[in-house]
Amino acid sequence: MMQPMHGSKRILRPVRDWFIWATLLLAVFLNLIPFGRLYGVPDWVALTLTFWCIREPLKVGMSAAFLLGVVMDVSFASVMGQHSLAYVLLAFTASGLARRILQFSLLQQALQILPLLLGMQVVMLAARMSVGSEFPGLLYFLDSITATLLWYPLTYLLLLPQYQPMEKDENRPI
Amino acid sequence: MSVVGHQPPPFFHRGPAPFARLLFFVALSLLLLVLDLRFHTLELARQVVAIVTYPLQRLASAPLEGHERWNNYLSSFAALEQENQALRHQQLATANLLLRQEHLELENQRLRALLDMKSRQPVSSQVAEILYSARDPFARRVILDKGAQQHINPGQVVIDEKGVIGQVTRVFPLLAEVTLITDKDQAIPVQIVRNGLRSVLFGAGAGNLELRFLAANADVQVGDVLVTSGLDDVYLPGLPVAKVVRVDRDTTYAFARILCEPIPGVERHGQVLVLGRREALPPAPPEPEVKEKSGKGRKAAK
Numbered sequence: 330m331m332q333p334m335h336g337s338k339r340i341l342r343p344v345r346d347w348f349i350w351a352t353l354l355l356a357v358f359l360n361l362i363p364f365g366r367l368y369g370v371p372d373w374v375a376l377t378l379t380f381w382c383i384r385e386p387l388k389v390g391m392s393a394a395f396l397l398g399v400v401m402d403v404s405f406a407s408v409m410g411q412h413s414l415a416y417v418l419l420a421f422t423a424s425g426l427a428r429r430i431l432q433f434s435l436l437q438q439a440l441q442i443l444p445l446l447l448g449m450q451v452v453m454l455a456a457r458m459s460v461g462s463e464f465p466g467l468l469y470f471l472d473s474i475t476a477t478l479l480w481y482p483l484t485y486l487l488l489l490p491q492y493q494p495m496e497k498d499e500n501r502p503i
Numbered sequence: 504m505s506v507v508g509h510q511p512p513p514f515f516h517r518g519p520a521p522f523a524r525l526l527f528f529v530a531l532s533l534l535l536l537v538l539d540l541r542f543h544t545l546e547l548a549r550q551v552v553a554i555v556t557y558p559l560q561r562l563a564s565a566p567l568e569g570h571e572r573w574n575n576y577l578s579s580f581a582a583l584e585q586e587n588q589a590l591r592h593q594q595l596a597t598a599n600l601l602l603r604q605e606h607l608e609l610e611n612q613r614l615r616a617l618l619d620m621k622s623r624q625p626v627s628s629q630v631a632e633i634l635y636s637a638r639d640p641f642a643r644r645v646i647l648d649k650g651a652q653q654h655i656n657p658g659q660v661v662i663d664e665k666g667v668i669g670q671v672t673r674v675f676p677l678l679a680e681v682t683l684i685t686d687k688d689q690a691i692p693v694q695i696v697r698n699g700l701r702s703v704l705f706g707a708g709a710g711n712l713e714l715r716f717l718a719a720n721a722d723v724q725v726g727d728v729l730v731t732s733g734l735d736d737v738y739l740p741g742l743p744v745a746k747v748v749r750v751d752r753d754t755t756y757a758f759a760r761i762l763c764e765p766i767p768g769v770e771r772h773g774q775v776l777v778l779g780r781r782e783a784l785p786p787a788p789p790e791p792e793v794k795e796k797s798g799k800g801r802k803a804a805k
Contacts, residue, residue: 361556361563363635363646387517391528398532403552404560406637406644406673406680409545410535417528421521457641460540463687463708465640 341491348490349381349389353397361404368468371476374401375449378416379423379442380480380487383431386424394420408457415452419445439480446473546673553675564635626739627779629653631661634678643686643706644672647679649777655679658737660778665767666743667691667731668775679777684744684765685710693744694732698722701732704745704763712745714761719752723761739778743767 356373364370374397381389398413405412422445423430430441450473458464518524539545629649637644649655651674659671661681669689673680682689686706693714694701700722707713717723727747733740745763752759 357556358559358563360638361560363564363567364638365636366638366640391521391524395528395531399535399548400552400556402535403549404556405639406646407639407641408536409539409549410532410537413535414529414532417525417532421525425521456536461687462641463706469640 341488342493344385344388344491346388349385352377352487353381353389353393357397357400357404360401369471369475371472371479372446372449375416375419375446376476376479376483377487378420379445380483382420382423383427384487386427389420390424391417391420408460411453411456414456415449418452419449422448435481435484438484439477442480443473443477446476449473549673550675553678557675557677567635629655629777629779630774631655631679631777632774633681637680642688643683643710645669645681645683647671647681647775647777648677650675650677650679652676655777656780659780660738660742661775662742662778663767663773663775666765667738668765668767670737671777681775685712691738691744692732692735693729695723696728696730697724701734704729707762710765712763712765714747714763715758717759717761719754719757719759721759723747723750723759725750728766729763 353374356377359373378389378394378397382394394416395413398411398416399409401407401412401416402409426441426445430438433441447470450470454464454469519527535545631647631649631653634646634648637646647655647661655671655674657671657674660667661669661671667684669681669683669686670691671679672682684691684704684706685708687708689706691704692701693704700717702714702717705713705715714723714729725747728743729745729747731738731740731742731744743766745765747761748764749762750759751761
């Protein structure tokens with residue numbers, strides 16, 4: 330699906346499926362880096378998932394979110410279902426708001442991503458607090474804020490393959 | 504909107520509506536949550552996913568391990584020499600105790616034999632390394648580099664050079680998950696060294712521990728050392744656990760509020776010792792059990 334960006338209005342090449350899956354796998358890998366109890370490390374999977382749900386709502390959706398959630402539940406040693414529940418809700422909201430969010434410039438998009446990610450964290454918090462886990466402190470929400478700051482560079486990075494022309498032509502504007 | 508007799512073109516086929524899909528996946532997630540929290544029946548699924556992601560996991564932790572190794576390599580000669588000297592001093596200081604321990608143990612065995620008491624079980628142990636702490640902000644767990652392949656079982660006690668740090672709660676083929684004593688769900692039976700008062704120590708969050716359900720006038724003082732009482736068939740008696748740092752005796756409450764801090768480096772990384780399973784104590788008198796069995800038999804017969 331080709332969707333114009335707000336700024337340039339340029340037509341993008343269609344995304345390749347393997348690229349979507351490769352980036353999601355890379356995000357899982359980045360999430361597995363053991364930072365321990367360090368605050369402010371973004372949840373890469375949630376961020377990449379949101380990105381593809383907004384850009385390609387027909388290709389990446391709730392089933393992908395559920396699978397990634399299960400993988401994250403196991404590798405974070407958390408309760409099964411905690412991440413999958415939060416990711417599924419995130420994917421639903423992101424793909425529902427996709428058309429709307431894409432109308433805005435990148436910085437305004439980031440502002441709308443923030444409540445999505447915060448909502449995801451609140452869902453996880455509710456799931457765990459309801460069974461009596463300890464409250465991790467308000468700094469826990471710092472993760473979403475760093476993730477939001479990464480929205481701008483991430484968009485350029487993930488759309489890079491789609492910017493490249495099919496064949497190079499000096500006389501063509503695109 | 505399809506006209507009668509005409510299917511919409513396949514271009515519009517998108518499967519079930521988003522909201523239906525949402526309900527399906529949310530129900531599935533909630534089912535997982537309940538199964539895992541209430542019935543603990545998802546261990547097999549967890550094992551499978553853990554095995555699949557294991558290579559990725561080790562690969563991801565490689566940069567951090569490499570960084571640590573590089574730092575060790577670069578640590579200056581002087582620092583190493585200092586540490587070496589300190590260790591040698593420590594060894595000399597403990598040698599006295601160690602040398603006499605053998606003698607004391609023999610003596611203890613003889614005395615126990617004389618008194619016709621059950622001899623203390625020797626306990627095997629394994630050295631393991633803490634790979635990293637789990638990235639779950641709601642619990643306090645660490646991952647060890649040994650698992651079921653190295654015969655580690657759930658329930659085993661993990662100690663470091665100063666005392667108990669936690670208990671193995673989940674075992675994967677090549678990794679094991681340790682719940683630290685500071686976790687909110689972790690409880691450990693202890694007694695106070697000074698007067699032998701027995702109680703149970705709970706994690707209190709924020710890296711602290713709490714002695715609960717002790718009367719407001721209980722004989723607990725700041726600075727008291729708590730060791731495991733060994734009444735639970737899991738922990739060996741006498742392992743240091745925590746130190747009392749604050750005692751609030753508010754007479755409006757029935758219980759005193761007693762905050763402790765762990766003695767061992769619970770939230771630090773390094774090498775730890777996984778103790779083998781303790782032999783179970785002799786079972787309690789069998790009479791009530793027989794009654795129960797006959798009761799069950801009657802129920803079954805009905």
